[in-house]
Amino acid sequence: YVEQVADVRIGNAFRVASLVKxxxxxxxxxxxxxxxxxxxxxxxxxxxxxTQIEAGLPQGVxxxxxxxxxxxxxxxxxxxxxxxxxxxxxxxxxxxxxLMHFRSILIVTIPLPLAVxxxxxxxxxxxxxxxxxxxxxxxIAIGVLVDAGIVxxxxxxRFIEQRGIxxxxxxxxxxxxxxxxxxxxxxxxxxxxxxxxxxxxxxxLTGQEGKLFHPLAFTKTFAVLAATIIAVTLVPVLCTFLLGxxxxxxxxxxxxxxxxxxxxxxLESALAHRGVTILVAxxxxxxxxxxxxxxxxxxxxxxxxGDLMFMPIADPSISLxxxxxxxxxxxxxxxxxxxxxxxxxxxxRADTSxxxxxxxxxxxxxxxxxxxxxxxxxxLEKLRGEMGAAVQLPGVSSIWTxxxxxxxxxxxxxxxSEIGVKIFxxxxxxxxxxxxxxxxxxxxxPGASNVYPEQVTSGQYLNIRIDRAAAARFGLGVVDxxxxxxxxxxxxxxxxxxxxxxxxxxxxxxASQYRADPQALGRVLVASPGGAQVPLGQIARIxxxxxxxxxxxxxxxxxxxxxxxxQGRDVGGxxxxxxxxxxxGVAMPAGYYAAWSGRxxxxxxxxxxxxxxxxxxxxxxxxxxxxxYHSAVEAAHVLLAVPFALSGGIYLLWLLGxxxxxxxxxxxxxxxxxxxxxxxxxxxxxxxxxxxxxxxxGGAMTRTALLEAIIEGALLRLRPxxxxxxxxxxxxxxxxxxxxxxxxxxxxxxxxxxxxxxSSLAHVLIVTPVIFFWLRERQYGLQHEKVEQAGxxxxxxxxxxxxxxxxxxxxxxxxAGAVLxxxxxxxxxxxxxxxxxxxxxxxxxxxxxxxxxxxxLTIALVSASGPLRQGRKTFSVExxxxxxxxxxxxxSASANMPMPGMVMSSGLKLQPAGVPxxxxxxxxxxxxxxxxxxxxxxxPAGRGSANFEGMVQ
Numbered sequence: 001y002v003e004q005v006a007d008v009r010i011g012n013a014f015r016v017a018s019l020v021k022x023x024x025x026x027x028x029x030x031x032x033x034x035x036x037x038x039x040x041x042x043x044x045x046x047x048x049x050x051t052q053i054e055a056g057l058p059q060g061v062x063x064x065x066x067x068x069x070x071x072x073x074x075x076x077x078x079x080x081x082x083x084x085x086x087x088x089x090x091x092x093x094x095x096x097x098x099l100m101h102f103r104s105i106l107i108v109t110i111p112l113p114l115a116v117x118x119x120x121x122x123x124x125x126x127x128x129x130x131x132x133x134x135x136x137x138x139x140i141a142i143g144v145l146v147d148a149g150i151v152x153x154x155x156x157x158r159f160i161e162q163r164g165i166x167x168x169x170x171x172x173x174x175x176x177x178x179x180x181x182x183x184x185x186x187x188x189x190x191x192x193x194x195x196x197x198x199x200x201x202x203x204x205l206t207g208q209e210g211k212l213f214h215p216l217a218f219t220k221t222f223a224v225l226a227a228t229i230i231a232v233t234l235v236p237v238l239c240t241f242l243l244g245x246x247x248x249x250x251x252x253x254x255x256x257x258x259x260x261x262x263x264x265x266x267l268e269s270a271l272a273h274r275g276v277t278i279l280v281a282x283x284x285x286x287x288x289x290x291x292x293x294x295x296x297x298x299x300x301x302x303x304x305x306g307d308l309m310f311m312p313i314a315d316p317s318i319s320l321x322x323x324x325x326x327x328x329x330x331x332x333x334x335x336x337x338x339x340x341x342x343x344x345x346x347x348x349r350a351d352t353s354x355x356x357x358x359x360x361x362x363x364x365x366x367x368x369x370x371x372x373x374x375x376x377x378x379x380l381e382k383l384r385g386e387m388g389a390a391v392q393l394p395g396v397s398s399i400w401t402x403x404x405x406x407x408x409x410x411x412x413x414x415x416x417s418e419i420g421v422k423i424f425x426x427x428x429x430x431x432x433x434x435x436x437x438x439x440x441x442x443x444x445x446p447g448a449s450n451v452y453p454e455q456v457t458s459g460q461y462l463n464i465r466i467d468r469a470a471a472a473r474f475g476l477g478v479v480d481x482x483x484x485x486x487x488x489x490x491x492x493x494x495x496x497x498x499x500x501x502x503x504x505x506x507x508x509x510x511a512s513q514y515r516a517d518p519q520a521l522g523r524v525l526v527a528s529p530g531g532a533q534v535p536l537g538q539i540a541r542i543x544x545x546x547x548x549x550x551x552x553x554x555x556x557x558x559x560x561x562x563x564x565x566x567q568g569r570d571v572g573g574x575x576x577x578x579x580x581x582x583x584x585g586v587a588m589p590a591g592y593y594a595a596w597s598g599r600x601x602x603x604x605x606x607x608x609x610x611x612x613x614x615x616x617x618x619x620x621x622x623x624x625x626x627x628x629y630h631s632a633v634e635a636a637h638v639l640l641a642v643p644f645a646l647s648g649g650i651y652l653l654w655l656l657g658x659x660x661x662x663x664x665x666x667x668x669x670x671x672x673x674x675x676x677x678x679x680x681x682x683x684x685x686x687x688x689x690x691x692x693x694x695x696x697x698g699g700a701m702t703r704t705a706l707l708e709a710i711i712e713g714a715l716l717r718l719r720p721x722x723x724x725x726x727x728x729x730x731x732x733x734x735x736x737x738x739x740x741x742x743x744x745x746x747x748x749x750x751x752x753x754x755x756x757x758x759s760s761l762a763h764v765l766i767v768t769p770v771i772f773f774w775l776r777e778r779q780y781g782l783q784h785e786k787v788e789q790a791g792x793x794x795x796x797x798x799x800x801x802x803x804x805x806x807x808x809x810x811x812x813x814x815x816a817g818a819v820l821x822x823x824x825x826x827x828x829x830x831x832x833x834x835x836x837x838x839x840x841x842x843x844x845x846x847x848x849x850x851x852x853x854x855x856x857l858t859i860a861l862v863s864a865s866g867p868l869r870q871g872r873k874t875f876s877v878e879x880x881x882x883x884x885x886x887x888x889x890x891x892s893a894s895a896n897m898p899m900p901g902m903v904m905s906s907g908l909k910l911q912p913a914g915v916p917x918x919x920x921x922x923x924x925x926x927x928x929x930x931x932x933x934x935x936x937x938x939x940p941a942g943r944g945s946a947n948f949e950g951m952v953q
Contacts, residue, residue: 006511007511011507014491016349016351016359017320017346017347017348017350017351018323018324018346018347019345019347020324020328020331020345020347021066021331021342021343021344022331022332022335022342022344023329023332024328025324026344028066028344028346030350030352031043031046032352032354038129039069039073040070040073040074040129043068043069043070047065066342066344066367067344067365067367069404071306072305072306072404073131075306075741075742076132076742077131077132077135078740078741079738079740079741079742079743080132080135080136080742080746081135082734082738082740083139083734083735083746084116084139084142086733087139087142087732087733088112088113088116090730090731090733090734091112091142091727091730091731093730094726095109095146095723095727097726098256098719098723098726103244104153104157104242104243106238106242107149107153107235107238107242107243108146108150108153108235109146110238111145111149111230111231111234112142112145114226114230115145115224115226115227115230116138116223118222118223118226119137119138119222119223122218122219122222122226123218123219123222126218128215128218128219129215132742132745132746133212133215134215134218134219136216136219136746136749137216137217137218137219137220137223138220138223139735139746139750140220140667140670140735140753141220141224141227141670142728142731142732143674143724143727143730143731143732144195144224144227144674144728145223145224145226147227147677147724147727147728148188148191148228148230148231148232149227149230149235150723150724151188151231151681151720151724152180152181152184152185152188152231152232152235152236153235154719154720155181155183155184155720156176156177156180156181156236156239156243158180158716159176159179159180160173160176160243163176167243167244168244170240173240173243173244174240177236177239177243178236181236183688184681184684187628187681187684188228188231188681189228189232190624190627190628190680191678191680191681192227192231193624194621194625194677194680195224195673195676195677196221196224196225196228196673197620197624198617198620198621198624198672198673199217199220199221199224199617199669199670199673200217200221200620201613201616201617201620202214202217202613202666202669203217204613205610206605206609207605208412208602209300209602209605209606209609209662212300212662213662213666216666220670256718259722260715260718263714263718263765264715266766267711267714267715267765267766267769268711270766270767270769270770271710271711271769271770271773274770277767278771281644281763281767284647284759285647287647288646288648288650288651289650291650291651292650292654292660294654295650295653295654295658295659295660296569296570296571296659297570297572297603297659297660297661298570298572298599298603298659298660298661299571299599299600299602299606299661300599300602300661300662300663300745301658301659301661301663301744301745302402302405302744303402303404303405303741303742304380304402304744305402305403305405306741307367307368307402307403308365308368308384308387308401308402309365309366309401309403309406310364310400311362311363311364311398311399311400311401311416312327312330312364312391312393312396312397312399313361313396313398313452314360314361314362314395314396315395315455316358316360316455316459316460316550317458317459317460317546317549318359318360320347320348323348323359323360324347326362326393326396327345327347328345330364330391330393331343331364333387333390333391334366334387334390334391337383337386337390338369338373338375339368339374339375339383340366340367340368340369341367341368341369342367343364343365343366343367344365344367345365346362346363346364346365347362348361348362354411356410358549358550361416363406366387381567384400388400388870389870389928389953392870392927392928394897394929396927397450397452397904397926398927399416399450399563399565400450401417401418401565409598409599412602413597413602414552414561414597415561415563415597415598416563417452417563417564418564418566418571418599419563419564419566419571419574419575419596419597419599420563420564421561421562421564421582421594421595421596421597422554422559422560422561422594422596422597423438423559423561423562423592423593424554424555424557424559424592424593424594424595425558425559425560425589425591425592425593426591426592427558428456428560429456430589430592431456431558431559431560431592432453432455432457432560434586434592434594435453435454435560435561435562436453436905437585438582438594439451439452439453439564440905441578441581441585441907442562442564442578442581442582443905443906443907443924443926444907444909444922444924445577445581446568446569446574446577446872447566448564448566448574448578448872449564449565449566449567449871449872450563450564450565450926451562451563451564451924451926452562452563452564453562453563454560454563455549456548456549456551457546457547457548458546458549459546459547459549459550460545460546461544461546462521462543462544462545463541463545464485464521464536464541464542465540465543466478466482466539466540467540467541470538470539471539471540474528474530474532474534474539475528475529475530476526476529476534476539480526481536481539481540484524484526484536485536487508487509488509488510488514488515488521488524488536489510489515491507491508491509492507493505493506493507494506494508518542518544521536521537521542522535522536522542523535523536526539561597570659571659572600572603572659572660582594610662610665613669614668614669617669617672617673618642621639621642621672621673621676622635622636625638625639625680628680629683633775634683637683637768637771638768639676640767640768641675641678641679641760641763641764641768642672642675644762644763644767645675645757645760646668646672646756647756647759648756648757648758648759648760649668649671649751649752649756650752650755651755651759652751652755652758653748653751653752653755658747658748661748663745663748663749664748664749664751666749667748667749667750667752667753668752668756670752670753671753671756671757674728674753674757674760675756675760675763678725678760678761679760679763679764681717681720681721682721682764682765682768682769683772685713685714685716686709686713686717686768686769686772688713689709689710689712689713690706690709690710690776692709693705693706693708701780701782702782703782706773706776706780706782710769710776711769714765714769717765718765722761725757725758725760725761728753728754728757729754729758732750732753732754733754735750736750736751736754847862847863847864847866848862849862849866849868849875850950852946852948854945857879857880857881857886857888857941857944858879858880858881859877859878859935859946860877860878860880861921862875862877862878863875863876867951867952867953868925868950868951868953869925869928869952869953870925870928870952871924871925872922872923872924872925873922873924873925874920874921874922875921876913876918876919876920876921877891877918877919877921877935878917878918879917879937879941885915885916885917885918886916886917886941887916887917887940887941888917888938888939889937889938889939889940889941890937890939891935891936892936892937893908893934893935894906894933894934895908895925895932895950896932896934897926897929897931897932904926904927906923906924906931907922907923907924908921908922909921909922909923927952928952929951929952930950930951930952931949931950931951931952932949933946933949933950934946934947935947
């Protein structure tokens with residue numbers, strides 16, 4: 001019987017992965033949604049099926065989700081849903097504030113929900129789901145959706161109010177509304193068409209950014225198109241029905257009365273000093289370009305997913321059992337944090353082709369509790385730092401990220417972290433050495449975090465090399481020996497047993513004591529044809545060896561990667577600085593090169609596409625303006641609204657500390673169309689006023705009359721323009737003040753529109769009339785004619801009085817401008833200098849944290865912030881005899897942490913601190929623990945060295 005020569009038992013299949021929930025192992029599964037499906041529907045269907053099969057599970061067995069993306073989806077959509085409701089309420093309140101006529105408020109408010117509903121219909125027929133990006137398209141367009149209705153309604157309201165129309169005469173009201181609508185209908189349609197078509201180039205975005213912003217572009221287009229049609233069809237009809245009752249004059253509105261009193265003298269002063277006005281506008285634009293140089297760049301703002309992913313990476317030679325034990329220990333530490341609900345770790349790869357994780361990598365999902373249950377003062381970054389320090393183990397590197405973005409990064413670029421450096425070549429050993437040198441160089445760049453060079457050749461192998469000559473002496477062939485090795489070390493499937501509907505393979509292999517180590521394997525017997533039993537050790541050489549745990553190739557070359565994250569600065573600025581540092585510090589052999597990947601790869605592609613899209617937007621706007629005015633000069637005049645709107649957006653980005661990203665530039669594209677639209681309507685009002693003045697003067701025109709007409713037209717445009725900006729601002733404020741899920745993506749998108757609309761208000765109300773005056777006086781040949789100040793009509797007298805008072809207004813404007821520019825410059829200098837000042841003071845003094853003796857020299861490590869801690873650290877190294885600093889000349893140093901199969905370097909560098917005997921040290925300590933310091937010096941104090949161990953917390 002078999003039992004007489006072997007142990008027969010039920011055994012485990014060969015394990016390639018494990019799942020650890022808390023501190024205990026569990027069985028888990030992964031649900032992968034098909035491409036193009038609605039993730040929320042898939043999750044709901046899976047939950048329904050789990051509920052259905054739970055009744056048939058064995059007692060005590062439950063199926064519970066440890067990562068559920070539907071919570072994030074519902075929270076993000078809820079954030080935008082709440083923001084939309086708040087926007088509609090605030091926009092309505094803005095209408096109340098400026099019109100103070102209930103029926104008129106209904107006219108401009110009713111189109112808003114209709115346009116939103118139409119956009120949802122478009123989403124339905126286009127197959128778009130309600131997600132954070134599709135709803136964002138509606139959210140950023142709320143102010144624009146009512147703009148056209150405001151212009152049409154306000155113009156009809158003003159016609160009825162100024163002409164004293166009896167609103168009980170509905171026929172006369174109908175004719176007045178028709179006349180007023182004809183006046184603004186064409187410019188309103190073209191201006192809305194500009195907003196619509198200027199956003200079309202967003203559809204040219206490709207890759208990940210295209211998938212993100214195409215739904216936004218669709219919904220915004222649907223909403224604006226609906227608002228345009230409603231403005232020129234339904235709104236005039238509503239005006240004929242609802243414009244009635246007592247029509248209050250614009251001056252009867254206290255808000256408008258105050259605004260007109262403030263605006264008129266400023267406008268008159270600007271018209272009297274056009275050169276100064278244009279110069280101030282140019283300086284504001286130039287200042288925004290300078291501010292833009294200090295703004296960082298990134299691919300996309302990071303979405304706070306609510307859950308964290310912790311990815312510890314051990315030595316490639318680690319076993320599954322050891323890695324599972326490490327995961328259980330780290331899970332227990334993480335679960336002790338009060339902010340953590342549960343922790344589940346997946347060790348190695350799941351049984352799916354979508355998971356390429358190696359055996360030494362663990363993916364741990366850390367599910368966090370609601371923010372209301374967190375400790376006071378705790379932030380996500382602070383929590384991540386505390387958890388990272390708590391779970392740090394010698395020989396284990398850590399990467400912190402979030403589940404969704406990690407999966408996207410891995411699938412799109414093959415990089416498991418935010419940024420990666422791919423080093424291409426032909427020799428694995430050379431690639432591994434280059435990866436370590438690149439990692440050491442990158443650690444010295446400010447902002448580098450979790451820098452980890454992948455260990456390419458650190459796998460453990462047992463090589464059995466058959467001695468062909470020795471085997472031949474016993475009559476053995478290579479195949480005979482290999483069969484014995486396969487049976488002893490591996491497994492041989494003899495047959496399959498069928499138990500009901502289940503099938504089990506019957507495998508045979510040597511008992512563990514006969515294959516536990518090379519010596520035991522050497523005693524394995526191989527039967528020769530002559531019947532002799534030959535020990536394997538006599539016909540083969542058995543030895544331990546190191547080799548590649550996994551071989552990666554790309555574009556026909558082998559590749560090694562360096563993984564890292566960026567903290568405390570923008571990704572674009574970091575990569576630019578790190579690329580220069582690597583190019584200078586690491587010389588690549590012939591046939592080897594480095595390429596930056598991860599999100600940087602997406603950022604480069606998006607930047608190249610935006611370099612085409614943004615000019616295309618401006619070309620589309622210019623062509624539409626040309627068809628509107630049939631004049632390149634007029635089109636260029638209106639297009640000047642773009643750089644001034646750009647200025648406001650850049651200033652607000654700079655003040656709020658946001659980086660340039662694809663989201664920000666999409667916000668700018670949305671802003672450009674809206675800014676030009678407001679300028680178009682202003683020019684229409686100015687042309688209408690000039691034409692009325694010419695008719696009053698019998699076809700003639702004087703410079704004074706032109707000035708009066710421009711002031712009159714600008715004042716008429718004040719209320720609709722302020723209403724437009726107020727509605728846009730009111731529509732964006734709910735996005736800016738929310739802190740719910742998705743806000744970190746929405747705020748950078750809304751910031752350019754918010755800042756740009758405020759600056760475009762100043763441009764359209766002040767700069768546009770100035771340029772219009774300049775163009776028209778040259779068109780009529782009036783540039784050399786003087787403005788009359790006496791005997792002029794009422795408007796002319798008012799203008800003359802304004803001009804008489806302009807020195808005072810000019811002083812006020814100049815003082816205000818100087819104060820604003822000075823404040824901005826002071827804030828910029830403070831912002832640039834504040835970070836560096838503290839670091840310089842710390843390097844000069846601090847607490848002695850460790851001393852070492854080398855002969856008569858005392859070497860002291862000095863830090864102003866206490867003990868050395870994990871991460872980038874600046875401290876001082878001092879050489880003393882007694883209490884006196886000693887100049888030791890040239891100094892070099894290193895700090896390393898030995899690890900299984902590798903050495904982690906801190907990139908320690910020393911620079912003279914300006915005081916003989918004191919040196920400023922910078923290092924990147926990748927993990928906590930004992931680090932080996934080595935310092936060498938050669939100079940006036942002689943030559944020497946010191947080696948000691950220092951602790952990093």
